[in-house]
Amino acid sequence: MTAGTTTVGLEIDDAGLARVTLRRGEAGNAIDLDLARGLLQAARACAREAVRAVLLTGEGKSFCVGGDLREFSRLSGEALEKHLTAVTDALHDALRTFAASDAPVVAAVQGSVAGAGIGLAAAADVTLAADDASFTAAYTGIGYSPDAGVSWFLPRLVGPKRALDLLLTNRRVPAAEAAAIGLVSRAVAPDRLTAEAERTAEALRGGPTTAFGATRRLVTAGLTTDLGPHLDREARALAAAAASDTGREGVAAFLGKRAPDFTRIPPRP
Structure with missing residues (x-):
């Protein structure tokens, strides 16, 4: 299936x-209203088609430099507020839709990653960064506050003190440091980024999609849940996984000393 829009x-x-x-490489994949809506359309299509894994990339020199300030600067007052609300509504709905799916998301990021681009990178389950990529929060530098989940993801990934350092000072974080502090999964050589991201996404595509979904939700829930209730949630999730077709295939393959074939089990819509 090939679909999408001119921007996604x-x-x-x-x-x-x-x-x-x-697909706005000439503009650093800056997020305008069309791109935000295109990303939402893509997320909904992925959910509708029950995909097994998602690979998120950006054309051109930079993965995503954040919001399209040229577009925003053409508006003011109430018109600007309404426009930014429309942009963030679409962008945030896209992030919610990807997060609600069982399919893991792999992001490959290069060049400058700023503002909402950090949110897209942080929202992925596995984020690979080219060695020469860099990350800058940028919001407060222009008098804005964060969107795209940046103020939610950063404290959870790098800790609240470091998150505030990045958000208030807007200092540039090179890929090696981003990997060291947990902002990205790992940094790779620029000429290996595409191949490594494809390899990672392909491996996840062949995995136990429903178990991936349960694991993603457990990790997210565990960040805000006390241990006792979370242990109960884990127990229920494990029992459901064991009784599922995916769980039965995994155990049968292990006992039969063969590789499991999870791809024969359709993912949930």
Whole structure:
């Protein structure tokens, strides 16, 4: 399946891997209203088609430099407020839709990553960064506050003290430091970024999608839940996983000394 918009490309192959591509490379993939809506459309298509994994990339030199300030600067007052609300509503709905899916998301980021671009990178389950990529919060530098989940993700990934350092000072964080503090999963050589991201997404595509979904939700819930209730949640999730087709295939493969074939089990819509 090939779909998408002029600003966000979407390809879903027969094996269930969705490739979502930001297509405003000439503008650093800055997020305007069209791109935000295109990302939401892509997220909904992935949910509708019950994909097994998502690979998120950006065309051009930079993954995403944040909001499109040129677009925003053409408006003022109430018109600007309404416009930014429309942009963030679409962008945030896209993030919610990806997060609600069982399919893990892999992001490959290069060049400058700023503002909402950090939110997109942080929202992915596995984020690979080119060695020469850099990250800058940027919001307060122009008198804005964060969006795209940045103020939610950063404290959880790097800790509240370091998150405030990044958000208030807007200092540039090179890829090596981003990996060291947990902002990204790992940094790779620029000429290996695409291949490594594809390899990671393909591996996840062939995995136990429903178990991935349960694991994603447990990790997220565990950040805000006391241990006791979380242990109960884990127990229920494990019992459901064990009784599922995915769990039965995994155990049968282990006992039969063979590789499991999770791809024969359709992902949940």
